[in-house]
Amino acid sequence: MRLVQVFVPQDQLDLVLETADEAGVDYTVSQDTDRGEFEALVSIPVPPAAVEPLLADLRTAGLDERSYTVVTAAETIISNRTDDLTGRFSRTRISREELQSRAADLAPAASTYFGLLVVSTAIATAGLLLDSAATIIGAMVVAPLMGPALAASVGVVVDDDALATRGVSLQIVGLAVAVVTAAVIGWGLRGTVLLPPGFDITTVPQIRERITPDFLALFLALGSGVAAVISLTRNVGSVLVGVAIAVALVPPAATVGLGIAWGHPEVVLTAGTLVLVNMLSINLTALLLLWASGYRPIQPETVDRVTARLQSRVLVLLAAIAVLSVVLAGVTYGTYRTAAVEHDVTTELETMNEEQLAADSELQFRETAIDYELVDVYTSRQPVVTVHVDRPPGEQLPDDFADNVRERLESATGVDLEVIVELATALRSG
Incomplete structure (x- = not known):
């Protein structure tokens, strides 16, 4: 329930009471004897869904814009008179006025916003370097990115240019600050005793996850946007939704900063x-x-006018996403190709091992190393496959053994390969 309190200007009490009567809501009137500007305070308890139409009726009736209308959340209503009202207003979303107010509150002061963002980025950067998912998620709890995203969208929808501009600015500048913060931390840690010699950020699983995004990564962002709106309009689960939005933005931004620090343009x-x-x-x-x-x-x-502006903004967003999705498509295809080659090589070597076992041969293809990265798919660089082969002492292999292995693997993968066969003499007891 909500409690709508209207500070009624002089000579407008009848207007407010008639509007409340027409809306079929209960109210109480407190006469104001202290100030000449307002003659009464009218308190009206209503369900959340009734706030927006009630305020619209008051505006239509001509309530002076200089008046105060305060909407507060009522924790508990003890009355059997609310059932009828609740049944008449069954919508679950909050009023436009509450939406606008909450969106403004979610976009904090700049000092608070950037302070929390720097702290969360620092923790997330440490989590990436440590390959610690728990640390990264912990950092997201304090990341304040949900507010600006919602403020920008709410500002556009309700025609609040100041709110929309603030939301967009905080997002853009905030992500830039996150990148710079991670880059500075990366520069500071690189080459120190806190990281092993020759540390390569591209080999860390948590970082690699952010540099090999595919179309499935969109589900997190799209789902986070939907969940954010639901949490805002229905006032549920905002903290958890904020974590989801932060996960979609802060770790990748921190990864960009680490890429700058380590000089990896890809x-x-x-x-x-x-x-x-x-x-x-x-x-x-x-x-x-x-x-x-x-x-x-x-x-x-x-x-x-707002509809036209929203349509143009949606078209711009769709166009930008489509252009950027070209990179996602390239990463998706490249990741698939490298994974397919690795899978086909492994499967074929297992088949070759089974053939050796069926022939009572002690020859064994023990393990492989495949050097085939995402960038190699687009530079036409051949995959390099290193095959380790165990053979019994004294067994001689044909001179074309490596070529035969290569032909088998190329036939299985459909890709030209460079194959290195490393032979090892296996001694077994018992």
Whole structure:
């Protein structure tokens, strides 16, 4: 329930009471004898879904804009008179006015926002370097990125240019600060005793996950945008949703910073693409869902203009996502090709081992190493496959043994390979 309190200006009490009567809501009136500007305070308990139509009726009736209208959440209502009201207003979303107020509150002061963002990025960067998922998730709890994303979308939908501009600015500058923070930390840690000699960030699983994004990565961003709007409009689970949005943005941004610190342009490109696609997708889904939920500007005459502006913004977001998705498509295909070659090589060597076993041969293909990276798919560099072969003492292998192995593996993979066969003499007892 909500308690709507209207500070009624002089000579407008009858207007407010008639509006409340027409809406069929209960109210109480407190006369104001201390100040000449207001003549009464009218308190009206209503369900959340009734707030927006009630405020709209008051505006239509001509309530002075200089009046105060305060909407507060009522923790507990003890009355059997609320059942009828609740049944009449069955919507679950909050009013436009509450939405706008909450969105503004979620975009904190700049000092608070950037302070929390730097701290969360620092923790996330440490989590990436340590390959610690728990540390990364812990950092996301304090990351304040949910507010700006929602503020930008709410500002567009309700025609609040200041709120929209603030939300967009905080997102762009915030992600830039996250990248710079991670880069500075990376520069500071590189070559110190805190990291092993020759440390390569591209070999860390948590970092590698952010530099090999595919289309499935969009599900996190799209789902986070939907969940953020639901949590805002229904006031549920905002902390957990904020974590999901932060996971989609902060770790990839930190990865971009580490790519700058270590001088890996491919890391900057792929992780940077993931950051941008996630940010745009979150904003796109928030815009569409807020509009679909029925939120519109307060002034009816501005609806057409806001609709046109929203459509143009949606088209721009879709176009940007489509362009950036070219990189995701390339990464998706490249990842598939490298994984397919590795799978086919491993499967074929297992088949060759089974053939040796069936022939009572002690020859064994023990293990392989495959040097085939994502970038190799697009540079036409041949995969290099190293095969370790155990053979009994004294057994001679044909001179073309390595060529035969290569032909088998090329036939299985459909790719030209460079095959290195390393022979080892196996001694077995018993």
